[in-house]
Amino acid sequence: MGRHVVATVDEIPPGGRKIVKVERREVGIFNLDGRFYALKNVCPHQGARVCLGKVSGTTLPSGVYEFRYGLQGRILRCPWHGWEYDITTGQSVFDPAVRVVTYPVIVEDGKISVVIP
């Protein structure tokens, strides 16, 4: 429980990530255009280390036979079965109730902390 310093801002450039260990769990710290997000490294599907997956975009809900690719850099794709998650919320793209656990992030004096409830 509590706040843990896990990285410095310089360690994780925009588009980058760092996997850290906090209170016996792995957490992925992602930098999206200067904002930092922390996701538990467990896929809610079958427990894969989801934060090792590819970061990309996805096709947005659209009309039939329309393709609108968006959210580039914001979608995390689980390496096991390809389920896609929004890094900013942890929610899967197909059902908002299916989500990766997320933690609050605090950036202060060039240091990144996550808060474990």
Place this chain on the structure above:
Amino acid sequence: MIATAPEQRAVGRDPAALRIIDTDLHHQLTNWEEVAPFADPNFRHRIVKRGGPAMARHGYKPVGAPFGTAPRPPSGAHPASDPAWVKEHYLERYGVDLAILTAQPQMLAIGVQPNPDFAAAIASAYNDWTLHRWLKPYDCFKGSILVAPQDPLKAAAEIDRLGDEPGFVQVLMGSAGEVPFGRRHFHPIYEACVRHGLPLALHIGGEGAGTSMPPTAVGYPSTYYEYYVSLPQSYMAHIMSMITEGVFQKFPGLKVVLYEGGIFWVPHVMWRFDKNWKAQRAETPWVVRPPSEYILRHFYHTTYPLERAPQAKYLHQVLEMIDAPRTLLFSGNFPHWEFGSPFDMAQELPVGLHRRVFVESALEVYGERLLKPNA
């Protein structure tokens, strides 16, 4: 007793008085001279022939009695060739108040005849014959608009031509085709169905004939019963195609009735489909809900023939999985009772389901048209 008295015709039927709605009666045209007045003059010489027009068939034929225990006229005539006889000896004998006509087996291969224009001409003539010989004189029969999907715009035009004719309650296509039915060039057919408030019915039987794909995904079986057992493969492929190609996003009012395919494969498709959609939906971003939701919302199944599970509890589980109180309709398949009596088969359903399956779900699928007079 069938309600054909003039005053009842005028106001339509009382749904509470209905006992059985049979969604699948294969009426039979045996004398093609009867079609002559309705045939396109440019195709009449090819349609009005002894034995009917030359049509591609498959080579699978059942051994044994094709009509089983179905009532048969002593004259030896085809049991479903004379509407007056069918009314008296099938409908009235079994307590069937309404029966939806679904054409003879030969016609279920209309969609895989090589010539799209000839196929459309046969379908049109057949539809008009059905209307004048069966529907206009008898309110107890309801019709299906048979269409040949090879030319989808012609098929849509046929639906527009007959879609407001009160005797027709659905559009009918054979489930055999050249490609899966979700493909975009078919969409005008579905648009026309919705425009007229008509469900789309698919019926197995043309698989392997004409320009059809082989009847199974791996090719041609050797025997009729192998052929018959494999036929739900067509429905699996069409369901997946129609959902992934966005048919129900474009036409949210479309209902699809699947004839003679059984039900036990439906949960498999629903959940395999959902599982893969979660990971791969990005290929079809317009599929915004889990595929099983579209299946449960848009597809209906029929009772003839139900799979024969070794324990009743297996059937009850599957009925629950497919939301059978909403999605299962009684089908008599008269006169093709090669797998037994449709009424015996329906008795395997839990009693609490009978009213839904025999009457109420059909009323929900087909709506007011079922209750109104044909002419």
